[in-house]
Amino acid sequence: MLFVIPEPLRDLAGSRGEVRVDGNAxxxxxxxxxxxxxxPGVRDRILTEKGEVRPHVNIFVDGESIRFAAGLATPVHAxxxxxxxxxxxxx
Amino acid sequence: xxxxRHVSPRNGxxxxxxxxxxxxxxxxxxxSREKWEIGGPYFAGCPVYAMxxxxxxxxxxxxxxxxxxxxxASTSFSDDFxxxxxxxxxxxxxxxxxxxxxxKQIWQITPGRDSEPDTIYCGVEPAALFVSRDAxxxxxxxxxxxxxxxRPRWMPGAGGLCLHTILLDPSDEKKMRxxxxxxxxxxxxxxxxxxxxxxxxxxxxxxxxxxxxxxxCVHKVVQSPTAPxxxxxxxxxxxxxSDDWGxxxxxxxxxxxxxxxxxxAVHPEDPDTAWIVPLESDGFRCTPxxxxxxxxxxxxxxxxxxxTRGLPQKGALETVxxxxxxxxxxxxxxxxxxxxxxxLFGSSDEGKSWELMADGLxxxxxxxxxxxxxxxxxxK
Numbered sequence: 001m002l003f004v005i006p007e008p009l010r011d012l013a014g015s016r017g018e019v020r021v022d023g024n025a026x027x028x029x030x031x032x033x034x035x036x037x038x039x040p041g042v043r044d045r046i047l048t049e050k051g052e053v054r055p056h057v058n059i060f061v062d063g064e065s066i067r068f069a070a071g072l073a074t075p076v077h078a079x080x081x082x083x084x085x086x087x088x089x090x091x
Numbered sequence: 092x093x094x095x096r097h098v099s100p101r102n103g104x105x106x107x108x109x110x111x112x113x114x115x116x117x118x119x120x121x122x123s124r125e126k127w128e129i130g131g132p133y134f135a136g137c138p139v140y141a142m143x144x145x146x147x148x149x150x151x152x153x154x155x156x157x158x159x160x161x162x163x164a165s166t167s168f169s170d171d172f173x174x175x176x177x178x179x180x181x182x183x184x185x186x187x188x189x190x191x192x193x194x195k196q197i198w199q200i201t202p203g204r205d206s207e208p209d210t211i212y213c214g215v216e217p218a219a220l221f222v223s224r225d226a227x228x229x230x231x232x233x234x235x236x237x238x239x240x241x242r243p244r245w246m247p248g249a250g251g252l253c254l255h256t257i258l259l260d261p262s263d264e265k266k267m268r269x270x271x272x273x274x275x276x277x278x279x280x281x282x283x284x285x286x287x288x289x290x291x292x293x294x295x296x297x298x299x300x301x302x303x304x305x306x307x308c309v310h311k312v313v314q315s316p317t318a319p320x321x322x323x324x325x326x327x328x329x330x331x332x333s334d335d336w337g338x339x340x341x342x343x344x345x346x347x348x349x350x351x352x353x354x355x356a357v358h359p360e361d362p363d364t365a366w367i368v369p370l371e372s373d374g375f376r377c378t379p380x381x382x383x384x385x386x387x388x389x390x391x392x393x394x395x396x397x398x399t400r401g402l403p404q405k406g407a408l409e410t411v412x413x414x415x416x417x418x419x420x421x422x423x424x425x426x427x428x429x430x431x432x433x434x435l436f437g438s439s440d441e442g443k444s445w446e447l448m449a450d451g452l453x454x455x456x457x458x459x460x461x462x463x464x465x466x467x468x469x470x471k
Contacts, residue, residue, distance in 0.1 A: 008162065012180065041180045045162040048193045049186040056161045086161035 001031050001076060004083040005042070012041035022078075028061055029072040031082060046084065056087040097174050098130035100151075100463045105419050106172075107427050107448070108153070109435060110139035110457035115155055117173050118448060122462075124425050124439040127448055130173050136160075140414065141200045141213075144461040148208035151463060154227070156184075156197025156213070164197050166213065168227060182227045184213050190237060192217055199414075201257040207264060214254035218245060218271040222283070233283045241274065241288070241305055248272035248308050248327065255413060258314045258322070260336070268337055273308035273327070276337055292340035296328040311355045311413045312337070315362035323365050323392065325355045325413075327373060332392045343392035348379040354416035358424060358441075363391040366398075366418070366426055366442055368411040377408040385416075385428065387442045401445035402436065409434070412456055419460035429455025 003019045013019055019039060025031040036043045046057055053059060059066045060083040066074045076082070098119040100106060107118040107127075114132030133139075134157035141156035145168075153173060158164040165179035186192030196216040203210030213221040213230065220233040245252055253272055260266035265282040268289060275290040288305035295307045308327035315321040324331040324340060330350045331340040344350035349369040358364035367386050371379045378384065383402040386395040410431040419425035426438045433452035436445045 008159075011178065041178075044180075044183070044185065045159075048163070049188055050191070050193055051188070054161065054163055 001025065001034075001078065001080045001082060003031075003035055003039075004081065005039075006085055008086070009042055009045055009084070012045065013039045025076050027070075027072065028059065028066060028074045028076055028082070031076045031080070032072070035082075058085045058087050059083070060085070092135050093132055095132065095135075096130050098128050098172055100172050102463055104463045105421065105425060106144060106461050106463060107417070107419075107435070107437065108142040108144065108457075108459040108461070109429055109449075109452065109455060110142050110155070110414075111429075111433070111453035111455050112138045113453035115139040115142055115157070116449075116452065117153075118435070122421060124419075124421075124437065127437075129449065133173055133176065134167075138196075138456060140456050141197045142457055142459050143200045143202060144459070144463075145202040145211065146461065146464050147202055147205060148226075150226075152227075154200045154211070156200055158196050164194050164215075166197055166200065166227070166230075182223075182230070184215065184221050184230045186219070187232060190232060190234075192219060192232075192237070195251065196253065198253045198255045199257055201259070204259055204261055204264060212257045212259075212267075214257055214269065216251045216253035218242075218252045218254040218274060220254055220257070220269055220283070235279065235284045236269070236277065236286050239277075239286055244306070245271060245274035246306070250413075256309070256312045258312060258337075261316075261319055268312070270309040270312050272310065273306060275305045275307035275309055276312060276324075277305075278337065289337045290340070291338065292342070293324065293326055293331055294329045294342075310353045313355045313357040313365065315357050316359050318362035321357075321362040321391075323355055323357060323367075325352050325367060327351065330367065330392070343388075345392065345394050347386055347395050348384075351376075352411075353413040354411045354428060355413075356416045356418045356426065359418060359420045360422075360424075361389075364389050364441070365392065366416060367395070368416060368428060370410065376410050378410075381406045381408055383407040383409050383430075385426070385442055385445075398438075398442040398445070400443065401438075401447075414457040414459075415455050417458045417460045420462055425460060427458050427460050429458045431455065 023034040109116040114135040116131035137157040145152045153169045167176040199214035201212045209226040211223045221230045256270035258268040277286040278289045322333045330344040332343045382404045384397040416428040431454045435449040437448045
């Protein structure tokens with residue numbers, strides 16, 4: 001699985017724009033758990049203390065927003081591309 | 092992102108820390124307070140509701156609480172007056188998963204007493220208090236307040252359910268007070284394990300019972316540094332004074348155009364001197380009659396007088412929020428305030444006359460003033 005990291009979070013991902021994660025993951029939640037293993041600092045920027053995706057963070061799995069799929073239960077596979085982006089808000 | 096400028100303060104310089112809805116700024120001047128150098132914006136794009144300078148134990152550490160719309164709220168500190176800031180992961184204010192809380196905003200960062208130089212308190216939304224005992228390296232939730240039996244009945248004000256005021260008993264590390272909108276004031280006598288409401292005499296205009304035990308929408312409380320039993324309270328309707336550490340309150344809206352408002356500051360030496368900026372009403376949160384007036388008392392709120400020299404007195408429909416009025420510790424005292432329209436005003440003569448320090452800033456939500464002091468020992 002390939003995680004694509006937005007610019008503001010790259011310092012928390014070892015200055016990387018892309019992070020490849022290997023392991024057994026059936027859902028986005030599984031994939032994120034693997035991802036936190038290599039980039040633990042990103043977790044609290046993406047998820048709230050309750051473990052929910054922050055309201056102004058969008059995650060796309062293979063081009064589809066997880067808001068229109070199954071959220072953290074959205075299925076992934078070994079070659080999934082997971083893109084993290086800030087939503088259209090703020091300023 | 093905008094170009095960031097930095098200031099280079101020297102010992103004895105005055106700093107005015109300005110938090111806005113789109114980042115924070117540092118204003119620096121010598122003791123004359125005539126010319127100001129501006130640093131920032133820091134945390135560009137992020138609301139900064141809380142800033143402070145921690146000068147204890149030889150530190151000159153700036154703290155800021157910034158909220159990213161996407162990535163959440165976090166605290167950061169700078170030991171070089173803003174040139175570099177700590178990573179949010181370094182000093183994390185975060186609810187334990189078991190608490191069910193989710194951090195929305197950092198509202199207040201308050202260094203502890205001189206006797207506890209590594210203690211820092213942090214008030215947040217949803218209303219909760221965090222404490223660090225290691226100079227901000229780690230933080231923990233004050234469970235006694237979070238689990239208070241009243242908490243399910245606290246209601247958010249327009250700014251959210253926020254803990255915005257932290258007042259310490261300087262001589263007793265077990266005693267402190269906090270204020271929450273809209274829950275009122277609470278006091279602990281046992282270091283935070285238990286809390287009791289402290290709102291006797293404070294009106295709740297918006298409730299059927301006008302003088303409930305708790306539920307008041309307290310906007311700001313200030314405490315005299317030299318006579319800490321003396322406090323002033325700006326309520327959502329109501330202006331009060333206490334001479335018994337906040338155990339009871341008396342109405343002192345003597346001669347003000349409105350007893351609605353947010354901002355308050357008390358003189359660093361004289362407990363009888365304080366400043367407020369009255370607003371017309373909760374329905375129209377602007378300065379009355381289009382006149383921007385700071386009101387000052389010199390007699391413990393027996394009377395209030397408008398201080399207007401240098402302030403616009405026509406068409407000035409301004410709003411000054413709860414943390415946007417501050418004083419420095421010099422003699423004469425410098426007074427500073429910021430408006431939601433992005434104007435920063437300063438007075439170097441205790442409010443007698445005012446200068447426009449900056450215009451065109453983003454909406455100002457917090458102002459703090461401090462003097463840079465020479466480190467007495469190495470910072471931790």
